[in-house]
Amino acid sequence: MNRQAQAAVLFLVGAAVLHAGLTDLYLRYVKAGLRPLLLAAGVVLIMAAVATVWYERRGRGEAGDGHGHVHREPRVAWLLVLPSSP
Amino acid sequence: MLTATAVAFPRNPEMVLARFVASLLVACVMGWLWQRLGRADWMRPPARPSHEGLGKGAAFWDSVRHDVMHAGGFLVIGAMAAATLKAVVPATWLHAAAANPVVAILALAVLAVLLSICSEADAFVVSSLTQFSLTARLAFLVVGPMIDLKLFAMQAGTFGRGFALRFAPATFALAILGSVLVGTVLL
Numbered sequence: 614m615n616r617q618a619q620a621a622v623l624f625l626v627g628a629a630v631l632h633a634g635l636t637d638l639y640l641r642y643v644k645a646g647l648r649p650l651l652l653a654a655g656v657v658l659i660m661a662a663v664a665t666v667w668y669e670r671r672g673r674g675e676a677g678d679g680h681g682h683v684h685r686e687p688r689v690a691w692l693l694v695l696p697s698s699p
Numbered sequence: 700m701l702t703a704t705a706v707a708f709p710r711n712p713e714m715v716l717a718r719f720v721a722s723l724l725v726a727c728v729m730g731w732l733w734q735r736l737g738r739a740d741w742m743r744p745p746a747r748p749s750h751e752g753l754g755k756g757a758a759f760w761d762s763v764r765h766d767v768m769h770a771g772g773f774l775v776i777g778a779m780a781a782a783t784l785k786a787v788v789p790a791t792w793l794h795a796a797a798a799n800p801v802v803a804i805l806a807l808a809v810l811a812v813l814l815s816i817c818s819e820a821d822a823f824v825v826s827s828l829t830q831f832s833l834t835a836r837l838a839f840l841v842v843g844p845m846i847d848l849k850l851f852a853m854q855a856g857t858f859g860r861g862f863a864l865r866f867a868p869a870t871f872a873l874a875i876l877g878s879v880l881v882g883t884v885l886l
Contacts, residue, residue, distance in 0.1 A: 614768070619764055620764075622768070657763070665760065668761070689772030689773060692771075
């Protein structure tokens with residue numbers, strides 16, 4: 614899974630968490646008291662997605678492709694995009 | 700975790716102490732055991748992502764991304780396993796298992812591994828299983844946070860299968876032993 618795909622997954626998960634937290638959907642999964650944490654987690658995930666894209670672009674501009682190895686994350690992370698029945 | 704246990708067992712406050720003592724005991728013994736018998740070559744150290752040459756912000760968001768990607772995938776595996784089990788295993792099996800004290804302890808220990816419930820929620824799940832003895836429920840509470848499907852998947856993914864296959868059964872056996880010992884003394 615390369616960086617762009619990871620940014621996309623982070624954004625999708627963050628958007629899904631925010632969507633659940635901003636509607637009553639989240640009550641199916643967690644207690645009402647956890648709403649602020651859920652919203653904060655959604656915001657952090659989307660920030661992580663934006664930061665990943667941002668640093669990926671800047672990094673490419675500066676270092677070119679003299680970067681020897683590309684650190685790839687395990688394929689198990691793809692499971693995060695599995696759909697769930699709302 | 701202990702607060703949750705106290706709330707879940709309002710009539711058995713000794714359960715909180717028992718959980719604390721048993722968990723601490725097993726964690727210490729496991730550490731000593733690893734120090735004496737463990738071999739470094741069983742463990743494949745995880746390839747650390749290098750943060751060299753990155754600014755503070757870049758290193759921070761790189762770690763966030765890395766951790767979410769690793770933990771998230773394994774979390775999905777644990778959730779799928781727990782959901783499957785809940786849908787597949789009939790409730791009558793539980794009643795049959797509760798009748799025998801030895802089978803009750805083993806059954807709840809195995810259930811803790813298979814269900815992979817978060818350690819802050821497991822006390823509420825098991826406190827409702829009143830047909831099981833307190834010691835059996837203690838075994839559930841000690842085994843669950845130490846070894847379950849999602850933890851095994853994470854250990855195998857991080858340190859390699861050779862490590863996880865040795866570490867997980869040892870932890871499982873020790874956790875049962877520890878809870879039986881503490882259970883007979885305190886409960």
